[in-house]
Amino acid sequence: MPGEFEFIEWIRQQQRPSDSVLLGSGDDLAILKWPDDPLILVGVDQVLDGVHFDSARHDPRSVGRKVMNRNLSDCAAMAALPAAAVATAAFPAGTSLHDAQELYRGLDDAARIFDCPIVGGDTASWPGKLVVTVTILARTGALPPLRRDGAKPGDSIFVTGSLGGSILGRHMTFQPRIQLARDLAANWPISAMIDISDGLSRDLAHIARQSHVAAVIDAAAVPIHPDANVPRSAGRTPLQHALHDGEDYELLFTAPRCDHPEVHRIGTIIPGDGVFIERDAQRQPLPPLGWEHAL
Amino acid sequence: MPGEFEFIEWIRQQQRPSDSVLLGSGDDLAILKWPDDPLILVGVDQVLDGVHFDSARHDPRSVGRKVMNRNLSDCAAMAALPAAAVATAAFPAGTSLHDAQELYRGLDDAARIFDCPIVGGDTASWPGKLVVTVTILARTGALPPLRRDGAKPGDSIFVTGSLGGSILGRHMTFQPRIQLARDLAANWPISAMIDISDGLSRDLAHIARQSHVAAVIDAAAVPIHPDANVPRSAGRTPLQHALHDGEDYELLFTAPRCDHPEVHRIGTIIPGDGVFIERDAQRQPLPPLGWEHAL
Numbered sequence: 095m096p097g098e099f100e101f102i103e104w105i106r107q108q109q110r111p112s113d114s115v116l117l118g119s120g121d122d123l124a125i126l127k128w129p130d131d132p133l134i135l136v137g138v139d140q141v142l143d144g145v146h147f148d149s150a151r152h153d154p155r156s157v158g159r160k161v162m163n164r165n166l167s168d169c170a171a172m173a174a175l176p177a178a179a180v181a182t183a184a185f186p187a188g189t190s191l192h193d194a195q196e197l198y199r200g201l202d203d204a205a206r207i208f209d210c211p212i213v214g215g216d217t218a219s220w221p222g223k224l225v226v227t228v229t230i231l232a233r234t235g236a237l238p239p240l241r242r243d244g245a246k247p248g249d250s251i252f253v254t255g256s257l258g259g260s261i262l263g264r265h266m267t268f269q270p271r272i273q274l275a276r277d278l279a280a281n282w283p284i285s286a287m288i289d290i291s292d293g294l295s296r297d298l299a300h301i302a303r304q305s306h307v308a309a310v311i312d313a314a315a316v317p318i319h320p321d322a323n324v325p326r327s328a329g330r331t332p333l334q335h336a337l338h339d340g341e342d343y344e345l346l347f348t349a350p351r352c353d354h355p356e357v358h359r360i361g362t363i364i365p366g367d368g369v370f371i372e373r374d375a376q377r378q379p380l381p382p383l384g385w386e387h388a389l
Numbered sequence: 390m391p392g393e394f395e396f397i398e399w400i401r402q403q404q405r406p407s408d409s410v411l412l413g414s415g416d417d418l419a420i421l422k423w424p425d426d427p428l429i430l431v432g433v434d435q436v437l438d439g440v441h442f443d444s445a446r447h448d449p450r451s452v453g454r455k456v457m458n459r460n461l462s463d464c465a466a467m468a469a470l471p472a473a474a475v476a477t478a479a480f481p482a483g484t485s486l487h488d489a490q491e492l493y494r495g496l497d498d499a500a501r502i503f504d505c506p507i508v509g510g511d512t513a514s515w516p517g518k519l520v521v522t523v524t525i526l527a528r529t530g531a532l533p534p535l536r537r538d539g540a541k542p543g544d545s546i547f548v549t550g551s552l553g554g555s556i557l558g559r560h561m562t563f564q565p566r567i568q569l570a571r572d573l574a575a576n577w578p579i580s581a582m583i584d585i586s587d588g589l590s591r592d593l594a595h596i597a598r599q600s601h602v603a604a605v606i607d608a609a610a611v612p613i614h615p616d617a618n619v620p621r622s623a624g625r626t627p628l629q630h631a632l633h634d635g636e637d638y639e640l641l642f643t644a645p646r647c648d649h650p651e652v653h654r655i656g657t658i659i660p661g662d663g664v665f666i667e668r669d670a671q672r673q674p675l676p677p678l679g680w681e682h683a684l
Contacts, residue, residue, distance in 0.1 A: 116428070120599065121537050122466035122583060123432035123527060133411070134429065136508065137418035138475040138524055142515045171417035180433040182522050213431065220437045222517045227477050229433055229524035232418060242416050288417060304415065 097191045098217060104191075105198055105215070112211045114177065124213035126178055128233070135174045135232040135239060139164045143223035147266065154193045156266050157226060158200020164291070165230040166208060166270035167343045171289035172239040173279035174232035176210035176272070183217045184225040197226065208272060237279045240287040245305035245348040249285050251361040252352050255344040257294055258322025258336035265341035275345055278354060287347035293340035296382035299369045301348065308366035311337075311380065313373040315360045337371075338383040392486045393512060399486075400493055400510070407506045409472065419508035421473055423528070430469045430527040430534060434459045438518035442561065449488045451561050452521060453495020459586070460525040461503060461565035462638045466584035467534040468574035469527035471505035471567070478512045479520040492521065503567060532574045535582040540600035540643040544580050546656035547647050550639040552589055553617025553631035560636035570640055573649060582642035588635035591677035594664050596643065603661035606632075606675065608668040610655045632666075633678040 102119075109118045117125040128134070141161040143149045149157070162179065169176045181201055185194060194217070205212055210230070254271055271289070278284055286301045294316070302309045313333060319342075322335035330338075348363055361372075371380040397414075404413045412420040423429070436456040438444045444452070457474065464471045476496055480489060489512070500507055505525070549566055566584070573579055581596045589611070597604045608628060614637075617630035625633075643658055656667075666675040 117534075117536060122463040123430040123469065123525075123534070125534055126429045126431065128423065128427055128429050130427075132423055132425075134421045134423050134526070135418040136421065136473065136475055136524075136526065138477055138509060138511050138522070140477040140479060140511050140513065140520075140522070142479050142513055142517070144517075145513055145515050168417040174418065178431065180431055180524055182433055182435040184435060184437050184520055214433060216433050216435050216522075218435060218437055218440055220440050222437065222439075222520075225435075225479055225517075225520045227433070227435070227511075227522045229431075229475055230418070231429070231431065231526075239412075239418070239420055241412060 098219065101191055101194050101217065104195060108198065108202065110211065115211050115213055118213045119215065126213065131233050133234050135172055136229065137165065137168045138227060138229040139168065140225060140227040142225055149224055152266060154196040155200035158197040159204045160266050161226045161228050162201045162204035163268060163270050165228045166204060166272060167289045169230060169232045170271045170275040170345060171287055173237050173275040173287065174239055175235040176208045176230055177233045178211055178213045178231045179205055180214040180229050181212060182215055182227045184222065185217065185219045186223055187219050187221055189219065201228065237276060240279055240284050242286050242288050242301050243304040245286040245301050245307050245363045247307055247363055247365045249348040249350055249363040250359050251309055251348055251363060252357045252359055253317065253344055253346050254357050255342065256317035256319040257290065257342045257344065258319045258332060258339050259324060260321065260339055260341040262321045262324060264321065268343040270343065271345050274356060278352065282349050282352040282354065284347050284349045287345060290342040290344050290346050291340055293338045293383065294346065295337045295369060295380050297346055299382040302367060302369055308364050308368050308370065309361060310364055310370045310372055310377065311361040313371050315358065317358045393514065396486055396489050396512065399490060403493065403497065410506050410508055413508045414510065421508065426528050428529050430467055431524065432460065432463045433522060433524040434463065435520060435522040437520055444519055447561060449491040450495035453492040454499045455561050456521045456523050457496045457499035458563060458565050460523045461499060461567060462584045464525060464527045465565045465567045465570040465640060466582055468532050468570040468582065469534055470530040471503045471525055472528045473506050473508045473526045474500055475509040475524050476507060477510055477522045479517065480512065480514045481518055482514050482516055484514065496523065532571065535574055535579050537581050537583050537596050538599040540581040540596050540602050540658045542602055542658055542660045544643040544645055544658040545654050546604055546643055546658060547652045547654055548612065548639055548641050549652050550637065551612035551614040552585065552637045552639065553614045553627060553634050554619060555616065555634055555636040557616045557619060559616065563638040565638065566640050569651060573647065577644050577647040577649065579642050579644045582640060585637040585639050585641050586635055588633045588678065589641065590632045590664060590675050592641050594677040597662060597664055603659050603663050603665065604656060605659055605665045605667055605672065606656040608666050610653065612653045632675065
């Protein structure tokens with residue numbers, strides 16, 4: 095990329111003053127002042143051109159938004175508050191300064207909504223395709239983090255929103271459910287939570303396996319997004335899209351009860367292991383097909 | 390990559406118990422218990438096949454070691470103690486489980502020396518070449534972080550070790566100077582510090598610019614590594630290799646004084662701006678050629 099140092103200098107100028115950032119981009123490491131909380135949550139996510147997005151169809155700003163939002167959705171899944179992020183980009187040789195700036199703007203578009211400063215990063219150019227990673231630091235904000243391993247027999251299974259067909263566009267434009275997750279964690283006895291990235295069937299299997307329980311989905315109760323009615327591959331029903339497509343970035347959680355108006359009860363946790371689906375009083379195993387990164 | 394889920398499960402089994410890791414890989418975010426210190430240092434670094442290493446010549450374990458050590462060297466540059474790391478890998482389609490495990494082992498080889506747990510990550514496979522990133526969290530360990538912006542006129546300029554020709558092998562095998570940096574920070578009035586990754590000329594320019602001072606290198610005092618005597622490109626003298634090659638991962642710092650036995654005094658900070666080199670009482674500007682990612 096021509097102007098790599100110019101780009102780095104430009105990024106420094108984008109940083110907004112923040113009480114929590116003692117030293118931002120431009121040194122070997124950033125220095126953060128952490129609130130009075132002994133816990134730090136941390137995670138990282140990458141997006142690859144041709145796998146998680148398609149540079150022929152998705153502009154750099156959308157790509158930046160997506161990778162930041164994937165990380166913010168991980169914060170939602172723990173009911174945590176984003177605190178700071180660092181990012182890397184491997185740019186294809188010949189990337190314009192404008193496109194690099196647009197990528198950064200996309201990252202920042204998503205992060206600033208949650209008051210999450212981007213405090214550092216690393217860029218390089220290479221003959222390969224665009225790779226972007228974001229690492230996010232989060233804080234508990236006085237709510238205990240919601241893990242995947244606490245589901246108990248007798249709990250109900252809930253999802254927010256509706257599922258399926260995100261490939262038609264929502265996988266690029268979703269909004270991380272941070273406020274909703276905080277609201278749920280503060281007001282209901284949530285026992286386990288995850289965000290739906292790999293697909294309901296696979297992500298529910300994560301909860302079941304890590305909690306040492308089984309999960310039974312009520313087929314009639316799964317909220318199906320209108321996009322799931324436009325099959326992208328022959329032979330899948332809208333319900334199958336809702337169960338397996340992934341990249342919905344909705345919350346999937348278990349709790350003895352929850353009557354929040356934005357959530358749907360879709361099933362029950364029972365003793366045992368595995369994920370099952372029940373239809374007309376028939377119970378069958380539901381293999382975790384998940385999302386296979388097809389665009 | 391065949392066996393991606395098997396690989397992720399294997400990584401979980403590699404994690405060693407740690408008092409500071411309440412929840413490691415396997416949830417949406419890891420949860421760390423931070424020591425009683427309000428500061429968190431954070432940085433990220435990526436390595437790209439064909440740019441920072443060559444997969445035809447460098448085995449996956451060496452690549453893993455290198456990317457972790459680059460991050461650990463950033464901790465050294467701040468005189469900070471590594472606390473935890475997260476990593477991503479974009480594997481070329483067809484990467485064997487063995488090679489993926491070797492990459493992880495390389496990351497862990499480097500991190501465990503500094504008792505730095507790897508607490509999370511993200512993997513995917515794609516048609517492109519190998520990309521690895523590491524994000525590191527560090528703590529001050531009761532020493533103030535050493536920044537780039539504190540150099541003062543009258544300070545001397547010091548380096549550890551000797552420089553040049555790292556491309557012959559040391560760029561893959563260097564040891565981050567964390568203990569030495571801690572020793573220096575605890576016992577001498579260091580005003581600015583950086584690790585030499587881009588090259589002495591360019592990294593000294595970072596200190597000079599960020600400190601609003603000029604730097605004068607005494608050509609006769611630059612410690613030249615034996616590898617710098619084997620020119621890899623026509624026309625560069627050993628001194629030029631030492632000044633510009635980069636990837637030495639030695640410490641470059643300024644202080645009013647330092648008589649540590651492992652450091653070399655190579656110049657002086659003066660008022661003004663820019664980097665100069667002095668030879669036979671002749672002072673000339675030293676353009677920051679730096680390292681241009683050529684293998």
